Amino acid sequence: MVSGIQAAGNYHLKPEMIAPGTYVLSGRNEHFNFRNGGNIVNTGFIVTKQGVVVIDTGPSRIYGEQMRAAIAGITDQPIISVLNTHLHPDHFLGNQAFEDIPIGALPGTIEGIRTQGEMFNDSMYRLAGSWMAGTRVVIPGETLKPGTLEVGGHRLRLLALDGHTSADLVILDETTGVLFASDIVFNSRTPTTPHADVGRWLKALDRLASIEFDILVPGHGRVESGAKRFEPVIQTGKYLGWLSGTLSTAAEAGKSMAEVLHPDVPQWVAGQAVFPEEYQRSVVHLFPDYESAALQRGLVEQQ
Amino acid sequence: MNTTTAFLRKCLLAAFLICQVSVVPAETSPPDPLNSVMWKEMHETLLGGGPVVFDERVRVLVPGDAEDSMNVPILVDATALGNVSRILVFAELNPIHRVLEMEPVQAVPLIGVRIKVQQATPIRAAVLTDDGVWHLGGGIVDAAGGGCTAPSLGSANQDWASRMGEVSGRLWPGDEHSRLRVQIMHPMDTGLVSGIPAFYIEQLEITNEAGEVLTRLFLHEPVSENPVLTLNLPQAESVVVRGTDNNGNPILAQVRSGVM
Numbered sequence: 001m002v003s004g005i006q007a008a009g010n011y012h013l014k015p016e017m018i019a020p021g022t023y024v025l026s027g028r029n030e031h032f033n034f035r036n037g038g039n040i041v042n043t044g045f046i047v048t049k050q051g052v053v054v055i056d057t058g059p060s061r062i063y064g065e066q067m068r069a070a071i072a073g074i075t076d077q078p079i080i081s082v083l084n085t086h087l088h089p090d091h092f093l094g095n096q097a098f099e100d101i102p103i104g105a106l107p108g109t110i111e112g113i114r115t116q117g118e119m120f121n122d123s124m125y126r127l128a129g130s131w132m133a134g135t136r137v138v139i140p141g142e143t144l145k146p147g148t149l150e151v152g153g154h155r156l157r158l159l160a161l162d163g164h165t166s167a168d169l170v171i172l173d174e175t176t177g178v179l180f181a182s183d184i185v186f187n188s189r190t191p192t193t194p195h196a197d198v199g200r201w202l203k204a205l206d207r208l209a210s211i212e213f214d215i216l217v218p219g220h221g222r223v224e225s226g227a228k229r230f231e232p233v234i235q236t237g238k239y240l241g242w243l244s245g246t247l248s249t250a251a252e253a254g255k256s257m258a259e260v261l262h263p264d265v266p267q268w269v270a271g272q273a274v275f276p277e278e279y280q281r282s283v284v285h286l287f288p289d290y291e292s293a294a295l296q297r298g299l300v301e302q303q
Numbered sequence: 304m305n306t307t308t309a310f311l312r313k314c315l316l317a318a319f320l321i322c323q324v325s326v327v328p329a330e331t332s333p334p335d336p337l338n339s340v341m342w343k344e345m346h347e348t349l350l351g352g353g354p355v356v357f358d359e360r361v362r363v364l365v366p367g368d369a370e371d372s373m374n375v376p377i378l379v380d381a382t383a384l385g386n387v388s389r390i391l392v393f394a395e396l397n398p399i400h401r402v403l404e405m406e407p408v409q410a411v412p413l414i415g416v417r418i419k420v421q422q423a424t425p426i427r428a429a430v431l432t433d434d435g436v437w438h439l440g441g442g443i444v445d446a447a448g449g450g451c452t453a454p455s456l457g458s459a460n461q462d463w464a465s466r467m468g469e470v471s472g473r474l475w476p477g478d479e480h481s482r483l484r485v486q487i488m489h490p491m492d493t494g495l496v497s498g499i500p501a502f503y504i505e506q507l508e509i510t511n512e513a514g515e516v517l518t519r520l521f522l523h524e525p526v527s528e529n530p531v532l533t534l535n536l537p538q539a540e541s542v543v544v545r546g547t548d549n550n551g552n553p554i555l556a557q558v559r560s561g562v563m
């Protein structure tokens with residue numbers, strides 16, 4: 001808890017250029033804690049001739065402010081648009097620093113932030129402590145539709161996918177070939193599932209695998225390009241397949257929820273960052289549905 | 304550590320059991336491996352200060368962190384002990400400590416269930432053997448909290464009443480025993496939310512075709528809404544689940560081995 005003190009709160013954000021005018025701020029492959037202040041996420045921005053487009057705003061007011069300062073350190077262009085990819089707190093709680101700029105999101109994301117934003121903000125205080133000081137939920141005011149946006153010489157294709165949550169915005173910059181995959185894709189970091197529909201998520205991954213792009217920016221984990229750019233897409237799908245297979249097999253075999261907390265795990269699964277914690281969370285999120293399907297098949301007569 | 308060693312030595316000198324564990328007289332508690340501030344009080348109030356041992360043969364599976372404080376999965380397994388007459392599960396830092404009691408009767412001394420926790424707490428299983436000694440196992444669950452003072456989803460939902468008491472479940476045949484898993488629709492309100500009185504399943508009895516009692520359960524308010532129970536029973540083709548809640552509403556269903 002002492003580490004909260006050092007949190008006078010400098011995230012030391014260093015935008016890294018991954019394509020012309022395109023920058024990523026990489027978070028750590030960890031769970032939220034008092035040391036990382038919630039910076040476990042990748043955010044990004046695109047500098048165009050008309051101004052800057054920001055993709056996700058990080059986990060706190062301070063992060064948003066420091067991100068804005070980092071952008072100002074790179075370009076004099078004004079920020080003209082902010083996009084929130086989905087409703088998870090590490091992707092939108094920095095909105096406060098961009099309140100004077102139109103913030104856009106898919107309708108399901110806006111609704112989710114409206115209804116659950118305060119709860120996320122409270123739980124982030126518990127997990128990241130003083131880094132969250134003064135953070136307030138700012139609901140995106142602009143509703144995004146799938147389609148193509150022309151901004152200062154960049155053609156941005158907005159894809160409305162779902163599965164990680166009920167609304168996941170993926171952005172393909174057709175001009176640079178950069179795919180901002182949001183949390184549909186994790187790279188060597190165990191995917192999180194609090195709002196997941198695994199079947200829909202796998203469909204969204206299939207869709208990404210069929211798209212032309214050159215550089216992949218996952219929601220969490222390293223940026224990939226070249227031959228390796230599809231690997232995180234495949235890896236995320238493979239993990240979700242393993243997870244749903246493990247849970248449905250256990251439910252069908254009559255295992256209780258607590259008995260699935262410590263499964264036999266292949267090395268490629270166990271080697272992903274934050275595996276034990278995220279897996280146990282996923283059991284709580286996903287097992288009840290598999291369990292209920294298994295129990296519904298039983299022979300019961302009410303008397 | 305030194306006190307433990309001293310206890311062990313005393314045990315051996317007094318020619319108690321073959322002492323892998325330390326049995327102590329009623330007026331003292333052995334050092335608590337979970338270091339809980341509530342342990343002494345729990346020992347007095349729930350176990351009547353009776354003889355206790357902390358015993359690794361009582362396995363309590365809990366997650367390290369309660370992702371959902373309304374639904375914390377636990378499994379108590381005292382199979383390695385034998386001759387168990389009673390199991391008491393309690394959550395020490397919950398406003399209501401008692402979670403459930405089980406009289407195994409003919410069942411394996413094992414139970415899986417999901418529970419509500421109000422904050423980070425030790426979850427403990429006290430297992431009474433025929434010699435009158437309570438064997439304790441446990442684990443600590445970290446939690447954001449609020450599980451006991453949040454209203455059940457059922458109470459907020461209009462049509463729960465028509466499904467209340469409804470049982471779904473399945474009986475899996477096995478080499479040594481049959482595994483029973485049942486879910487019973489019930490709000491399991493704790494009474495800690497203002498305006499919503501305590502309303503929970505109080506007792507359940509599982510019987511076989513011959514009408515013999517296989518096991519008896521006594522549930523309390525901290526058991527999660529729509530409880531899901533996991534039990535290992537003597538082999539049976541079918542069992543009857545019979546019970547009541549604290550308002551006298553009956554629960555009655557037969558579960559047969561096999562699937563639709």
Ligand SMILES: [Zn+2]
Nearest residue numbers: 086088164183
């Ligand atoms: Zn997410």
